[in-house]
Amino acid sequence: MLESKGILLFDYDGTLVDGSIGIHEISKKTVEALQTARQNGYLTILASGRSISMVEPVQYLFDGFITTNGAYACIRGTEYENRIIEVDTLRRFNEFLKGKDDVIYADYEMQDFSYCSRVGSAIYERIMEYFGLDRSKFGQWEDQYENGYNKMTVMYENPEVYAELESIFGEELEMINHPTEDYAEIMPKGCTKGSALEAILEKSGYPREKVYAFGDSENDYTMLKAAGHATIMGKHSKIVEEAADFVTLKVEEEGIVYALKHWGIIK
Numbered sequence: 001m002l003e004s005k006g007i008l009l010f011d012y013d014g015t016l017v018d019g020s021i022g023i024h025e026i027s028k029k030t031v032e033a034l035q036t037a038r039q040n041g042y043l044t045i046l047a048s049g050r051s052i053s054m055v056e057p058v059q060y061l062f063d064g065f066i067t068t069n070g071a072y073a074c075i076r077g078t079e080y081e082n083r084i085i086e087v088d089t090l091r092r093f094n095e096f097l098k099g100k101d102d103v104i105y106a107d108y109e110m111q112d113f114s115y116c117s118r119v120g121s122a123i124y125e126r127i128m129e130y131f132g133l134d135r136s137k138f139g140q141w142e143d144q145y146e147n148g149y150n151k152m153t154v155m156y157e158n159p160e161v162y163a164e165l166e167s168i169f170g171e172e173l174e175m176i177n178h179p180t181e182d183y184a185e186i187m188p189k190g191c192t193k194g195s196a197l198e199a200i201l202e203k204s205g206y207p208r209e210k211v212y213a214f215g216d217s218e219n220d221y222t223m224l225k226a227a228g229h230a231t232i233m234g235k236h237s238k239i240v241e242e243a244a245d246f247v248t249l250k251v252e253e254e255g256i257v258y259a260l261k262h263w264g265i266i267k
Contacts, residue, residue, distance in 0.1 A: 012050055043221070066081075081200075106152055114241070115142075207228075231244065
């Protein structure tokens with residue numbers, strides 16, 4: 001069993017940081033709160049749509065990771081999930097992209113590195129800036145099919161192109177669309193943050209009632225539903241309201257600090 005007072009699952013974008021308002025780093029107060037929670041006997045888990053390489057500067061704050069929206073999960077060196085997209089699917093996906101360079105862009109994401117369909121393009125620069133990503137962790141896609149990818153991200157200029165993509169691949173891949181931000185996340189079918197949490201609970205025997213989840217958007221919903229205690233940020237997608245036990249403050253208002261105090265995890 002994972003010995004601890006509880007497991008704390010934190011989404012990243014929109015929960016610990018907020019790129020939409022230029023907050024790309026976890027605040028000092030939140031860092032201190034996470035460290036105090038660990039000192040108080042809790043395990044801190046980063047539960048993100050990002051891969052591990054995309055959060056390298058903050059890895060030291062966490063005992064484990066649920067990344068690429070649940071396709072990968074590990075805690076204290078034990079791997080609980082590692083699902084990859086099939087090579088045949090990747091090849092057909094790339095056939096779909098051909099001739100659409102002006103309206104759609106793709107990332108192919110492993111845990112330690114990612115490849116991009118068009119490094120240096122305007123849409124590439126937009127996603128790097130929006131999420132505050134380290135460009136050294138990204139390379140140009142040149143048919144590196146055999147590496148094993150947990151997730152893809154597509155940025156699109158034309159919603160109709162994404163709708164077409166979804167109609168072709170929606171039955172075989174898990175897709176989370178973020179239409180207000182013109183991007184979508186694509187994983188092996190059935191992969192969600194909630195499915196990864198269920199895998200951890202099943203394989204470890206850890207009690208659900210000692211799990212606390214913190215999130216804000218569509219890709220957090222399954223995790224919030226699966227946790228024993230669910231907190232959503234002050235700024236959040238409407239869909240997560242139904243899963244919430246507590247609504248905290250916004251990122252810029254130190255919402256995580258406020259929530260950890262609410263649950264008695266820190267003073």
